[in-house]
Amino acid sequence: MSVQFQQDFCARSVSEELISRELSLEEEMFNRGRTRFLANVNRLREQKNEGGTSYGKMLIKRGIEPLAGAVDAFMTKAKSGGAGRRHMAVNLLDGMDSDVVAFITLRTAIDRLTRGVLLQGVAVTIGREIEAEQRLTNLKENDKSRYQLTQRYIQGHSSRKYRSTVLRYAFGKSETVDFEPWPEVKCLHLGQKLIELAIESTGFFMVAPKYDGGFKGANEKYPYQLAPSASLNDWINQHLEKASIMYPDYMPTLIPPKPWVGASGGGYYFREMRPLNLVKTTDRNYLELMDKKIQSGEMPDVLTSINALQATPWAINRPVYEVAQHLWDHTDGGVADMPPRDGYRLPACPVCGADITDSASAHVSHACLDGLSDEELKKWKRAAAIIREKNISCMSHRLGIAKTLNLASKYKDEEAFYYPYQLDFRGRIYAVPAYLTPQGTHLSKALLCFAKGKPLGNMTAVKWLAIHGSNTFGNDKVSLDDRYSWVLQHQEKIKAVAEDPYNNTWWQEADDPWGFLAFCLEWSGYLLEGLEFISRLPVAMDGTCNGLQIFSLILRDETGGAAVNLLPGEKPQDIYGIVADKVKKALEAQAARDTAGADVYAKGSDIPLYNEVICARFLLTLPINRKMTKRQVMVLPYGGTFDSCREYTEEWLKEQVYGDTPVEMPAGHTLRAVARFLAALVWDAIGSTVIKAREAMTFLQDVAGILNKADLPARWTTPVGFYVQQFYREQNGRRVKTKIGDSLVYLTLNEAKQDKLAKPKQKSAISPNYVHSLDAAALMRTVCRCISRGIDNFAMIHDSYGTFAADSEQLSRLLRSTFVELFGGTSNMLELWSREVMAAVPDAVLQKTDALPVVPSFGGLNVEDVTNSLFFFA
Structure with missing residues (x-):
């Protein structure tokens, strides 16, 4: 064992036995990644x-x-x-x-x-x-x-x-x-x-x-x-030797991960593994610049926050694991969002009723099918095709569950384990391992709990635990008091679930069944032990469409801010429901018109695409609710366009028309045309609800357009000093495409310019990347302030902040004051941002620009109101 390695742990009192186990585990990660890579090569060769x-x-x-x-x-x-x-x-x-x-x-x-x-x-x-x-x-x-x-x-x-x-x-x-x-x-x-x-x-x-x-004759x-x-x-041999060690099978560590002190070398310890970079990028120049900034002390909050997340010890929630493994092994699917382990079974034989899934998958004919009429055979084949498509669509889900449970089984007896973290180029923090992580699926998060635990201590902590449980069930559109009351009203059912989750299956009705099961088990512990109960369940509080919250804060948008809970209120505002209500009113107004004169035509065509009144009357028979508008609203601050709005609207309409109870389209109207009509109403309703966010997105894209003219990437510094570089490189090669559907882009000697900007991507991505850089900064600053107040266990996912129930009240106050501090200054943050990114633009480019983008003005929102908004994060 090296002297340096021992020095890394002298201050943390990690036993040599545990260090030895960690090195063996990381060697296993290294070898598994290499073996997997080479096995894939051999499979493709075969x-x-x-x-x-x-x-x-x-x-x-x-x-x-x-x-x-x-x-x-x-x-x-x-x-x-x-x-x-x-x-x-x-x-x-x-x-x-x-x-x-x-x-x-x-x-x-x-x-x-x-x-x-x-x-x-x-x-x-x-x-x-x-x-x-x-x-x-x-x-x-x-x-x-x-x-x-x-x-x-x-x-x-x-x-x-x-x-x-x-x-x-x-x-x-x-x-x-x-x-x-x-x-x-x-x-x-x-x-x-x-x-x-x-x-x-x-x-x-x-x-x-x-x-x-064999031996050949003279003439052979x-x-x-x-x-x-x-x-x-x-x-090829050299390539395989280098490439096979590039992708270790990263897993959680048994000891605190190596702290980040520079732009590379944090996380893992095994010398043979390629060192991780703090930021997931291959741009060496950017990493060198990042390292200089770190060494000069420009980003203390960045390193403090990521190291705090790495130092949080985790353990497997054994009761949840046992239930999940049992249901995965012994049910036919459809339980707690789990598909069948081996896929859905084909429809039974319509003649003898036999299960012919295995024979069909083995390409063994089933004699009964030969005796069916053409119509009966077609009907069975259609039903079988639906099942096959269903199995294909859930294949990745099944694989994810299997890998998650396999990792949980590996770590279930460990007292504690840890997650190395990295940043993306915007500063967002991500766990390095896959599948079983605090940032994973509902099942993945429910399988994890804090390793150490902290007594509840007071009724405020109990209330926060109850609010978390109500949220996981889906009862999150009511006041915090009503969420607490809901748990008290359902206390007997919660206890029954904790005592026997196999026969008391009410928990499976929750929006997040695994998260709610974990809560039921935790609440049962509180009922048995009272305020002395040591709680280890991460209690999460989520922002309301956090991208829109940030845009509304930096531009003081009172209308949009009210819709995303920046203002105090007795009940939480539901922006998705607000938009849905506006859409419904617009449909009702259209439906009240006469069909005459309501036809809409494509440009240059005399054949109507659709009739607005007929479309409106048809759509009012469908559930126009928050679920219909959620995706369109959610993606808006992240670069959402009318095309994406139309796409998500069309997907929703398909679910209604082709669902369990099929709906017939109005005569002479295609699904796509009706979806386009509805999408236009949704887009208008969003625009009237989040006015300033639209202005901010337009401004950001206009600035990116000027940077494109100067062939410059977008570079800016977040409020915590993190240096963002948005540089999408264009592979300006030739695309070769065969009739059979094979396609490849290859670079030519004259066109392989690695530093050429992908200008359309630079422009479309600027809005989501800017707002993500700000939510990352807010999370980092919040973690640092929590550490200074004694909070040291974190379950963080970008716009979801979690810690012990006992620390949730303090976290709630700290994150609000942090957002006010970051976004409540007198200066317009968009103006400061544009000055920084435009500083590198040559005067010659600016002189050729007709008009520089105008910074959106402030609205009437008082940022300090966030401090008193119960539902800002809840």
Whole structure:
């Protein structure tokens, strides 16, 4: 054990045994990450998809330009009419984009690169892939409607085999396409020529005899194989050695993580692991600048806050874990937001009633289905297709639950463990491990509790614990007193859940069932032990659409501020419900009109898209409530546009129309048209509710537009000294796309400019990044003030602040005073921000700008009112 390592812990009295276990755990993380990486490479190789590996993608990107150039040169020379036999490849490739030819050749060859495949087989496969591309080009030219239909059908499917099958089926069904299949010899010669060009232009490959260990006679020859060149083989091995250690399987630590004292080197201790950076970025210049700022003492709150989160000890909530593991192992899904562990079962056989899921997944035919009529079989297949789609959509959810519970099982007997944290470029704090974290899913958070615990001590703490429980159930739109009363009224049911959560399933009706189960167990402990009960449950208080809260604060927006609980009130304001009420009133006004003259037309068309009155009357039959408007309002401060508003509105309408009780659309109206009508009303209602937020977003984007003209990234300093650099780099390469749906962007020698701005992204992202940098600053400053008052356990998620119930009252006061301090000065923060980011813009650019963006003016909100707003964070 190194002297430095021992010094790191001399002040914290960590036992050598625990240190040794930690080093072994981190070595396990390192090895698991390496093993997982190499296993994925081997899996892709076995699937003949080596082009999907990290090095395969790099090779294809690097090789397209030189190989495409070689193909062009070959075609030009062959068509020039010189002496010699014209190669058959010229006719077969005629009319094809050389980029596409190069892409198909490289992808096919690299897919089989290290498997020792015979040269002849690779050549024929390349020829067949080129043939398929030509056939599909023919289909597009001669049967465009069928081609477009199938392209829409395969959109989003990653399986190349599936896409190939669908498109070839479409080709076979077309009656207007005449394409003579190529003989194998043509594919062979074409493939051989392209391999020859690839060898000459890229240096990736070589042709070598394939020795099989047997003895050949004097007149016998070994077959040839396509293999990586010696230099490429060395490069691949070096790449695998470096890349395999880049992605450890990060897990929580058994000892406090290494504190952050600079821009790198915090979190973990194992020497072989690549050191973490404080900010998740690969920009070395930015990290060096960040390190200088840290060393000069410009960001004390940043390091203090992230180290405080890292120093918070956690433990597994054993009773919650036992319930979760039992339900995961022994139920068929649909319990507490859990899908079935092995997926949903297919519909039973309509003839014999047997469960045929396993036989169907194993591609074993079920005889009963053969006796069904065409209509009955179609009906069963439709029902089965719905289940299969459902299983696909919840696959990641099932995987997440399995990994979360697996980690909980690993740590369930530990007295304490910790989470290393990093920052993103805006200053937001994120746990490094995945799945089981204090910032994870409802299940993940419920599986965790503070390791040490703190007695409740007084009835104020009891009330905060009750408020947290009421919130997790979903009873969070009433006053704090009513939330407390709700818990008291349901106390017997809460006790019953804690005593037997398997048979008393009321907890599963909660909005956050796992969080509510954890609360029931905690409340039961309080009922048994009273104020001496040592509570370990993190009690969270959340902001109301915190992005809008921040915009309303910095611009003193009284209207928007009232809607997001910046002002004192007897009950919490619900901005989603406020917008929904405005939409409903607008619909009622439209519905009262006459249908005549209410048609809306697309520009330049004499066919109406929809009738406003008919749409309004139809929509009023649906539940126009806060759930309908929540996503549209929520994303507004984070760059929400009318297009995103329309998209979310359309998703909501689909859920209504195609739900458990299907709804028929009005005659002559498409779902998309009705959704667009509704989205316009939602957008107007949002605009009349959060006026200043819209002004702030426009201003931010206008400033970003000037920075784009100067080819400058956006750089600013948050109120806690954190240095933000918004620099989205553009990969200004060429996109090659095949008819079968494969697509790749590759960089050319003249276009690979790593420092070129992605200007549309710079402009669209400025609003969410600015507001995220401010909520990060508020969290950091709040944590620092809590530490100075003796609060040292934190469960923080950007706009959700959590600690012990006993410390919740003090946290509630401190976060309010912090927001007032940060956002309540006399200066306009947007003006200060614009001065900082615009300081680097050359005068020549400013002189060419017609008019500089006007800083939005203040409204009438008194920021000090936040101090007395019970529902600002609650």
